[in-house]
Amino acid sequence: MSKIKLIDIAHGRSGDKGDAANVGIIAYNDDGYEIIKKHLTVENVKKHFEGICLGEVERFEMPNIRALNFLLHNTLGGGGTVSLKHDAQGKTLAAALLRMEIEI
Amino acid sequence: MKDKIRIASGSGFWGDLQSIPLQQVTKGQVDYLMMDFLAEVTMSIMQKQRKRNPAAGYAKDLIQIMKEILPHVAEKNIKVITNGGGANPMGCVEEIVKCAHKQGIKGLKIAVVSGDDILDSLDDLLKRGAGLDNMESGQKITDVKERLISANVYFGARPIVEALKKGAQIVITGRTTDTSLTYAPMIHEFNWSWDDWDKLAAGTIAGHILECGGQASGGNFLGDWRSVSDLAHIGFPIAEAYPNGEIVITKHENTGGMVSVDTVSEQLMYEIGDPTNYITPECVADFTSIKLEQLEKDRVRVYGIKGKPATDLFKVSMAYNDGYTAIGSLTYSWPDALEKAKKADEILRTRLSDLGLEFDEIRTEFLGVNACHGPLASEQNEINEVVLRIGVRSNHHHDIEAFSKEIAPLILTGPPSVTGFAGGRPKANEVIAYWPALMPKKLVHPKVEIITT
Known part of the structure; x- marks a missing residue:
């Protein structure tokens, strides 16, 4: 078993959809895609965002660009101008997911 | 071609x-x-x-x-x-x-x-079956209809x-x-x-x-x-x-x-x-x-x-007034920057409570520590400086203004080595809440006019 950092094998982008954040994670190569597909499960992502994502996590696969898209519901403090968060649009949440370390 | x-x-x-x-x-x-x-x-x-x-x-x-x-x-x-x-x-x-x-x-x-722009024809459209309930939360349009500022297909x-x-x-x-x-x-x-x-x-x-x-x-x-x-x-x-x-x-x-x-x-x-x-x-x-x-x-x-x-549906984007927010910030420097900022937050919350103000939410973030990544960010002991950012939301404009007056006094009546209040009292912002909905395409038609210079 060895530990890898997600940020070494993937990049991504995040944004807002109302009070949900969308977090897209893109692997740099096919091996990386296999790793994120296996380890970035709904459960693992929900656990990673504990205290940030207060709702459900939805996951969508995009093998054509080696990517996974996550919708994190109830995450942005109400979203838009309702939110008191500094990052009310979840723009830094892709980076937040890339903090994850994975044991392979 | x-x-x-x-x-x-x-x-x-x-x-x-x-x-x-x-x-x-x-x-x-x-x-x-x-x-x-x-x-x-x-x-x-x-x-x-x-x-x-x-x-x-x-x-x-x-x-x-x-x-x-x-x-x-x-x-x-x-x-x-x-x-x-x-x-x-x-x-x-x-x-x-x-x-x-x-x-x-x-x-x-x-x-x-x-x-x-369908704001002025909403009643008619609703009668003709436009629907317009919130497509994300399922909330009824009647809950916000009187507070709508805009409605656009x-x-x-x-x-x-x-x-x-x-x-x-x-x-x-x-x-x-x-x-x-x-x-x-x-x-x-x-x-x-x-x-x-x-x-x-x-x-x-x-x-x-x-x-x-x-x-x-x-x-x-x-x-x-x-x-x-x-x-x-x-x-x-x-x-x-x-x-x-x-x-x-x-x-x-x-x-x-x-x-x-x-x-x-x-x-x-x-x-x-x-x-x-x-x-x-x-x-x-x-x-x-x-x-x-x-x-x-x-x-x-x-x-x-x-x-x-x-x-066969159009998306409709609507917005309505939903109270006020204000956000204040102060900067604390080394030594013990984060500890001081946390103390200031505690003092401020006590004073807001003593004033009997009502807020739907009070949110504190420490810029430089955890504002972006929350609990995922590890706290470090010897940071050089940190910004205390505190926001409130309420339906009462008066309570928001009272909050705004409580930020600056912290400079002379709170923890030391604090700065960053040059911008004056935080202003009350009107909250414009978003209401996404769907309606049948057949109910509305775009208009195209040509003007020649």
Whole structure:
């Protein structure tokens, strides 16, 4: 078993959809895609965002660009101008997911 | 029929780089310039401006931009399509006509696309079965109807294509979808059929890539961001579209930034939900069908795209007043910066409580420590400085103002080595809450008028 950092094998982008954040994670190569597909499960992502994502996590696969898209519901403090968060649009949440370390 | 057309992105939001539209029409060949100005709550801000001044309510920046680009677009016959007309497309066009007259440009056809504003006809539409309950929360429209500031239908490419068919060189719209500004020219030039779902989906995806401007050409790039050259002079993306639905994303030579499979992939992921069902008024695009190929430096081929039939619903974007917020901040320095900021937060909360103020939420963040990544961020002991950021939300304006008065006193009556209050008391902001809904297409029709300079 060895530990890898997600940020070494993937990049991504995040944004807002109302009070949900969308977090897209893109692997740099096919091996990386296999790793994120296996380890970035709904459960693992929900656990990673504990205290940030207060709702459900939805996951969508995009093998054509080696990517996974996550919708994190109830995450942005109400979203838009309702939110008191500094990052009310979840723009830094892709980076937040890339903090994850994975044991392979 | 042309064998290809080049559509340039000139704006990704209201407030984007002002120099880009002129750059796009002068630094190389393009056939169309599209400019997106509208985000979710932009329409409500513009609607408020129009209420204060009936001549206002559109993207003011657009007038200065048009002043700069008009001589070039008139000379080179470049067509311009933008939703910067916002809540007052006619008012916007009147100003553009004045610009054209001052510059001696005659015979220019400008189209006004309106009919998206349904605020005044809501009662009638509801009677005719518009629905309009919140499509995300399921809440009933009656809960907020009296507090609505704006209500706009997202029209797609149809009225823009109609304007182009009528010979318009400039098309100014109200609330049309961001993506339609890019694919309307393809439908018009290549005579794509309204049920050619694959091609409409290809155009939609080109639109999604262009609609955020520089985000597709190296801006906000989380991959190898250091490899993006000369962001100071970033070139915005250009979609080179072919009649068979293939697209090449590129940018002008001698501009900064980067167009690569990685930069385009990131933009594809931006603000999407289920990638197999990206819904627009004209089709449903499947983002899992997209293939990307780097042809050469700064040229990415986008192909293989599949689409599905359009739904019979329009999306409607509404906004309503929902109380107030205020956000204050103070900066604490070494030593013990974070500990002091936490103490100040505690003191402030005690004082707010002593005053008997009511807030729906009080939120504290420590910028430099955990504002972005919350509990994922590890706290370090010896940080140099930290910003205490505290926000409140309430339906009572008085309570928000009382909060604002409690920030500055912390400087003389709280923990030491504190600064950063030069901006004065935090201002109360009106909360404009967003209400997305759907309604049957048959209930509303866009209006296209042509004005000739």
